[in-house]
Amino acid sequence: MWRRACANKKVSFWLLLFCTSWVQAIDLTGFESQLETITDAQAVFDFVESHAEDIESWPQNDQGMYYYRKGSALEGIGNTEAALASYTQAIKIFEQSTPPPEYLIHSLIERSYMKYVQTNDAEVYCGDRERALLIARQIEAQEALTRALIHMAFCYRTDRARFVEGLSLLEEALQAIEGHEQLKKYDGMIYNATGLMYRYNQIHDKAYEYLLKAHNAWAARNDIQDMFNMQHSLVGESVAMAKWEQAEQHVQQLFTLAESNPDFKDFHFFAYFNAGLVAYSRNNFNLAVKVLKQAESLYETTNEQYFVDRADEMLAIAYFRSGQIQDAIDKAADVLSNEAAEEGEQKPNLAMRAIADYGKGKYEQGLSHLWALVDSERDKRLEFIRYSSFAQAALFDQKLASYENAALEQALEINQLQLQAEQDKNSIFILTVVLVGLLAAGLIIWSVFLARSRKVYRTMAETDFLTGIASRRFTFEQGRSLVERALKNDKPVSVIIFDIDHFKQINDRYGHDVGDAAIVAIAQYSQRTLSDETLLGRIGGEEFLTILPDVKTDEALQIAEKLRKEIAALQVLSDHDSVRMTISAGIASSEKHMIDLEGLIQHADQALYTAKNQGRNQVLAA
Template sequence: MPTIKQPWVPSQLAQRARLASAILAIVFGLCGATVVISDPGSNPAATHPLFELDCRAGGPYDADARLQKLEQWRSVAGPEAPELQGQWLYCRATALEMTGELDAAYASYTDAIDAFGRLPEPAIGAIKALLDRSYIDYLRSNDTARYCPDRTEALRLAREIGDPEALIAALNQKAFCFARRPEQLAEGLALLDEALELAQAADMAPGELGMIYNATANLYRQNQLLEPALTHLELAYQAWAEEDDRQDMFNMLHGLIQASTRLGKWEDAERYLARMRELTARSPSFEDFPFFIELNAGTLAQARGDHAEAILALDRALALEHTTPERYFVAMAQSMLAHSKFRVGDVDAAVGHARAFLESTEVERGTPELLAAQAIVAYGEDRSLQAMQRLLDMLDAEQETTRQRLQRNTAGQAAIHNRRLEAFESTILRERLANRDLQLLQAQQSERNARLFNTLVGVTAAALLVLVAFLFWSGRRFREHARTDALTGIASRRYAMELAERLFAQSLSAGRPLAMLLLDIDHFKQINDRYGHDIGDRAIRSTTEEVGKVLPADAVFGRMGGEEFMIMLPGVVHKEALVLAESIRRKVSEHSIHVDGIAVDLTISIGVAEYIADITRLDELYRIADQALYAAKHQGRDRIAAGAA
């Protein structure tokens, strides 16, 4: 299915700011309009009704009627008013795209980009036009070399403008460009992490999150990490279902069927296909839905070896090919039909479909599908040697494809591991800096003690006793300082890890249950940035107090640095740890801190890990809990997740 085209909707705050101060960038919601002005009253183009139109491709309007309306305004959308001209060209391009005139739409997007480029400041309209033009390149070629340059430029403009909605859209679309190079998986995921963080901070609609989940699934799927791909496709489907966005729901079902089929999860694929049929039945306005139903049914049947059923479904799909502009999938239907008809002995029909596939411009050179089609044609023309050569070439290509899939899977797993390792190393570096500061404090304290001792040398025995008492008190206080976190009063990281090692050693020797919880305050950076570090400190203290209210007496509770905490629970099994974690999460979420009369709500994410016999080191238990915490964060925060060894 195509890359999701997702418009962004500027916030009401941005719209009020436009009216109040006439700032440079004016954003009109889903149509993506942008006008750069110094004063709304001095620029008549800024008030033109064109800017009030919903210009989305796929928006709730009649495309032919829209084109007629735009022709009425052609004379005023000249080069002397680049903002108006750019918007006119953009609206015309989206309407042309809806009518299926992709060449004309592409040209109009290009002209819109040129018009917006004549403005004195970067325009959000240019970002929209670049992303939509890249989408047409995607439909035509499915080639990153064709559609990614526009997305790179759109991301550059979005960062320069700084509009959150535009930046999220550009980040999301750019991430698709890293789907086919496993060594760049971490870079693509980093873009999507940034987009997800922006969307959650801005409390954007579920559809925005769905767009990001879909892009994440695409990265995982292209790198043969199909299980996480399925998870994110389901998340995207649920997000768009909240808005009843049927096109995007359908797209996610397509991805779920394809991934489930590749994993051999036939029942799951059948369930998703049934869901796709139900969605199509209540969405008659989406003309190409039936084509993709039959394509997916044929794909599933062929994967299960039922070639007769595959032929029926794929024949029905080709009968509907006029309903979809996506020629790549039409070509794949021809390829699959050639394969299945050859397998049932219908050689003449198989040759016809193979030739149709080979004549398609969407055919990728050197693929197993291409070689199989060439082998079928050669066999049908009694060129046995060439057919056998193509068959052997296809076997070589399949082996190469399998090797590349294994490499992608390995490289993808390594990229994810490296991301986590970098985060862990960053934490270690922060701890080393904290330890260095602690050592400096210790050295300074020792120096003060030495000066005091030298001053008191030679005084009376009573003074010496006072000095001894002082040194004893000072040393004890320093030890307490090293063991206690100054901000919260709970165990410091070093002391908490020391106690955790003791508890782990006891569990290791006696087989006693032990659980570890890792907690992290959600959106802590936004709290610091918005309210200041004093409020951030209050948030940390408040979280510590609320968590302490529900902990058992023998629990070890320590601050690991920043907004992260660790809890060790001796004698607690996995189920009890999950129940306690949920109590902690609920306790924190029910408590707010107040800033100038405004309540600031706090939530936390928790990762839970349980000691089992296979775990022989504390750092293994810590890693499992940290992975669970990462999963809780990635699933939307304010939740708990259980780790697995």
């Protein structure tokens, strides 16, 4: 009431005097205190928006907090575009502070999520997450570090080449929350992310183990939505391992949660969807039809269009396999019609096209689609075989360390037995000698095996599987040593970060095989061009890091410019065309920035970011 009265221009002098004393700009503490009392999403946004003018008198970082809260409020009402802009404004403000505040990290994470929602393209949204993690490692902020580790790991869930790196980030996140009771709320998220890493690499027993841990963590807090989500995921993993009784138990848990929580409108749909999935996967097509029709009747209760489409596809095939041919033809036509109405490029739904062709009497064309489907499944299997050995080898390398620890424990036990033997020589002397000899021989054999195995897997871990140059982990380990040695000896050292311009367009237009060939060509050419003292590694999909000891900024610029010009002349052949590429590069040198490797990388990355924004195909120094 008083705000409306004070806004009226026709007020008395005394009322005006009252207004100037009463309507004072609220500070951040009061703003956030009042914000905590509001629960409705629209009301939260309205409150935040009403204080837009108040922040003009706030300190700089408090203004950044306002834009962070505004981004969250916009996200709450579904305006992702405006939320992204607000988080960007918060980032610009926080970047002006030294050292960087914790909420710079949170703002980068939230902006990356908005980019994920808009594009679902890791090349677009993961850059913010990398930067957030880099900053989080530099400041004492456990919660920000935990969030950054989890979100960065999600960037690697479909990148098989960085499988172990993703697991290491999640293991670090678990260590970060240890001993911090207020951070225990993240354990379910960490377990879930770990389970997804294993799932995408088709190591289903480990995926099931960690998804079950995530469920139990959320069950301890009675988080109904996340408990239900995990039961849904556990059904999928059980089906992947053909553990049918286990899958049925999780389906029953879904129905129990749906019955006891009627406020969650789509729970029944997902319960029937998973029941149908189990029946379909067991080739019980009559039961699958019955259950999936129940799911079909509940489509309007969910916004998850992917699962609606998947249910329709399973139902069409189940109709066909159970002899209900016309129903199958009609359902396949519905699926194809819905796909045609969707925007964007769609992969051909070969199974649905085969059924539709059968209904039209186009048997040869239908058979062609079935053969294409068989080829597609074969390619998936070959891809699984190609990468599963890498994933299993990486896991084996991790296990070696635990085996070595076990060997050390055995050695300690031997020492204890020897001490006991000295105390009672007359009774067990011969037995002790035999036992020690056998165990020592076993340890020697096991140590030789461990040494040889570790050498093989260490080489695999140090080498990028696609290009043959240094892996991301090895590049950072060796890079830190090179930078520390240069700084200690008062010698210059420079870093160059470069990546392929418009790489996503190359993949989309020519295919991932051509994209991989482009990465390999640039890596091999760069390796031949750079000196033996230079360290070159692949640190991302199409991103490379070069560390140049005893090189100053001017010389680094010359090296990078030479790479840029000569890479622009390279060609990669595709089926019908030759592909040319360009790169953008950012440079940072210790002569300007007397900091560690991570600091140099951060400056070089900012220069790369500027080069990209200024049109690409150029080199800039920080």
